[in-house]
Amino acid sequence: MTKTAPTQTAPRQGNALAASALDLTKTYGRGETVVTALDGVSVGIEAGRFTAIMGPSGSGKSTLMHLLAGLDTPTGGRTYLGEHELTSLSDAQLTRLRRQSVGFVFQAFNLLPTLTARQNIRLPLDLAGRTADAGWEQTVIEALGLGGRLDHRPGELSGGQQQRVALARALVTRPEVIFADEPTGALDSTTGAEVLALLRRSVDEWKQTVVMVTHDPSAAAVADRVLLLADGRIAGEIIDPDADAVLAGIRDLGKVA
Template identity: 65%
Template sequence: MSIQAPEATALAVAAQNLTKTYGTGPTAVTALDDVSVGFERGKFTAIMGPSGSGKSTLMHCLATLDTPTSGALTLGGSRVDGLDDDALTTLRRDRVGFVFQAFNLVPTLSAEQNIVLPLELAGKKPDAAWMAELVERLGLGSRLKHKPHELSGGQQQRVAVARALLPRPDVVFGDEPTGNLDSSSGAEVLRLLQRSAHEDGQTVIMVTHDPVAAASADRVVLLKDGRLAGEIIAPQVEQVSSALARLGAAS
């Protein structure tokens, strides 16, 4: 498999020789083992692999939520590994969006307040036109004053997607974003992520265990035992399921 170098300007996020080890000595566990991979701007990529393959660790390192033991990490063409905590906090606030399985909405705030919260914490005002477009696109116009407990799971996740997209980050990370949704709501969220990549030029990176969800992506990156195990371009459900079965059988 050909892996692009972090210096390539078409890449929104890139890792070179990324390694993550937990513990030391004989009990040390290597969750990522010399992983080099790039993610193009304006593309939707799914990361998949068997349990324990390192897919969540890779996403956490790419998103700067975890610190790699060694290797280089770039975001928007700039090296970000080695930044101190304050710089990483600013980077995540200004340049990275997150959509989690558990929604992570503030229960005491309305949908609208949840959407604008990251910008308010940064002391910034939202772009009114972009906010209005997102609200219309996500079908949230009649739900903005409702609190999370008054929304369905699909509506809560749409609020989380709007919150992630409003600051126009370099990259949006999804951690099992359809894991708590029924099939209809999950498909709706996946269409929104597709549109964000293909129409708005966002870079979307999603960890999932679901071949149906992965088939919504432009590309699937496969991991096994902390190492790259291949990729699928323009994935189909059957292709993804077969690839995961092969990786599992090889365990």
């Protein structure tokens, strides 16, 4: 079922929030050239759930994700990661919090070509000065089917294998939230479906929180909840979506995905 709301949407009462935003605005430029990417957005991301963010090009979906993840600074409003207000932290504090609490998966994989798969997986731990939990690391590696590829460099791996390494890198720190920006955008449909299944498993089996930006209704249908953005505002949400419901939601915005 699609629920419409002009500027904000909230999780069901009683559910803890892994990330949230209050009256969030983001503008670029000044004067006559100003562009409003987000316009008074308030939203809560439920812990232990899979949330997808969808909307037409330029709707503000990637901007919202980047602000929730602490990768960008809002023009106005506040963002939180758990109980930490990101907008009150210094750059050094924000960097430490991201390393401890956030995992990232991008369309472009963002693996270092000179490092092996294992070294790429452990990179966020190395940057944070932490050692790997051997048992958890092995659980992730086995679940993602990377056991025979750990000594290979990215150039020796397929696109799907590279994205699995990127997902393992995001999971190995046991973050509070994984932010995934078009994680299947560079993959064929079969490999993309496998990556989505792994994200879904991380929520169902490992109680992870996942926030994913996507333009693909089939990918969004894997989520527990879809947030619909239009013109920098929350335009509605879909709970327990399927691909048809997502397509209908997009059409309700006056656009066709």
